Amino acid sequence: MKALKYFFPVVLVMMVSTMMSCYTDDTNTDYLSEEEAGKIVIDTVGLGNKWMNYYKLSPGQHVDYDVNVKYVHPERLRYRWFVLKTNYNQYQAEQVGNVLKYPAADTIAHTKALKWDVDVNPGTYFIYLMAEDSITGMKAYFNPSPSYISVNQDGYVGGLYLLTEREGQTDIEVYQSPLMLIYGDSCYYDYYHKLAGHYLEGKPLWIRGCTTGKTTKDGYLVGTDANLYRINSVNMTTMNEWNTSFYDTPDTRDPQCAFYTNSCEFLINNGKLHVMYANKANDRKFSAPIAGDYEAGAFLMFNTRTTWRPVTGAINAWQVIYDKRNRRFRPYFSQASQISSFKNTSDTAYVDANNLPVQPSAIFNSGGNYTCCVMHIDGKPYLYRYNFYNRVDKGDLSAAGKRSIIDLSGCTDIMDAKLFASNTSGYAFYYATDKAVYSFSASSGQTTSNTIYTCEAGEKVTAIYAWGSAGGGWPTSDVCFWIGVWNENTNQGKLIQYEMDVNYGLPNSYWGPMFGAPDNPVVTTGWGKIVGMTCVDAE
């Protein structure tokens, strides 16, 4: 009995404790179901700007960008657009005193739709939109750019650079296309003339990307019939002219073509190859003419070698030229003082790189980095294809077996073609007469050409350009094709843009609609007479 006196209170306490543990305690937080709380969803469905088409921004440039935001309580949302300083694609901590700190975000707007005049320092940034429920604190983030955005130095304009003739002299104008993704959507008419206050001397010949002292292409080399200019892309400052472009200025000024590849800038002047090694200490001058018994034609290869898993024993030339005097292709190797030769051609080779049957009417690079020659043999047009890229020279440099020689008899007016263009991403090439532009696919088996554009009354085709010989990178970097047309009635240049299938050579609408770019063709007018085009970012 005495034991029971202690037992019952213990049992009682246990029972009470058990009852209390069954009590549902929501603490002091109220949970909401997913239906009640909702979810912040940000997208750009149905809007023109699915991605931010401004990878490259200039200080002061205005950016308009809107998004869709779905949420059960939109009135409670507050917005914040901000940028994070990066090292290209890396958001890195920086040394501040004795500690490493991540750079603070820089808020650029508090509205849903971004209306921003770019006011951050040159560099690369990630850009984000944050939407936050001001009551619950729920947040959602949206990154409108698939990569970093790049803010250029003040005075820089990226895009397609047009070499034009105005008032009998040379001008540079810039076209930015949404299809190019990374520049914006503007036309910079009369660009050089407005910046410099004068035209470049002489009539325009060609324009190419060049070095301004770095190991990258960040300037423009312009050949005219009166001078040679090295122009910085920032503010279009002239850095060199003909007389300061060589260690030994050639007696004859005839700049035929130039191209920057393998950290070298190559120039052909008056049939001779000159070299500038951008990755070595230099004075921004071209070398003396590379020695040898040759007369170079106006051709330079885009890509001659690869560092990514190259074929063992591949040619590995730094450049390949066409020697008109000896009707043969000839390699130039790094730091050589003389032009070299390929091995003797074997009897089984389909095409002979050491002995072309006739002088080509056009030479260009195409898909597979093939070197293509259009030749008129016994009154018929042919395409001869050679391969000097990542290929072992065993005496046969034919590009594609039997298909190394293609009969072009089915190509409309190709015997009268004056302009040719191609890039190394696809096997189609383009050619133009005065009155029309055509394409031909060397890989599809077709035997006839496709008509891309036919001039209207008073029009004449003056230039064609296929973007993207630098190859990969941006998804549309190889599909843009531009036609420059001069209208004698209006005295204006017209630029026509197509998105193309790079292998079939046909207008295509694949990437453009995906990125909100206008569909084919995109026509702008008001330019000077377009003589040449280039875009250094995918040249």
Place this chain on the structure above:
Amino acid sequence: MMNNIFDKSYIMLRASDIAHSGVFQVFLFALVAIGMVSCKDDGFYYQDEARVRLVGPEIYAAGTDSLTFSFVTYPADTTAKVMNVEVAVMGPVSDHARTANIIVASSLTTATNDLYEVPSTVVIPANAASAYLPVTLKRGNVLQTKAVRLRIEVAKSDDFGIGVDGQNHLTLIWTDVLSKPNNWSDLEEFFGSYSNVKYRFMLANAGGITGFNIDTMTWAALQSYKIKFQNALDEYNAAHPGNPLKDENGVLVTFS
């Protein structure tokens, strides 16, 4: 107690005594008179008999009584160099032409006669204060092993006496001797192994520069010289079919 000459009051007292003395006033007057005389515009004119002096080309002689010249940096087809030695008149110009005599000081000359030409006279035109004496220095094989010298002197003539000692003669020293540059190991990347023939060929085709240096020339500049020499070598070899340029050891010269 001795006077302290550094004592300020002592010095002032002594200066005052002097200022008021008659000796000082006379001294002051004399000083002013001398000063006034010295302000007279009295030019320095050579008053003696007419003489001439020899002045070598400034770029080579640099104001001294000798000059040194090397044919090394000149193309092989340069066989002579004319040095225009100024023969300057000491004294007033004359209204008629005058002749100065020049002689070769044989005892101080090591060059053989076939290595130079010196006119024995030079005519100073009327109303002129100087004329040039063209001394021709010739390039001979002997110069590839040693330097030679020629000493010319002014000799008395009917019109001129001999000039001042330091300028009455000029010694000309010339050579074609080549030596391997100390920095060739730096240059080997561009020009390959050294030989006298190669280096002479380089200098002869370098456009007048006297050497190559990786400290003062960029990589690209030296590379351009290499290409330039290759072009020159191609030209040379084409001009000498079957007899391409070989060095002193019989090895073909190359720049590849």
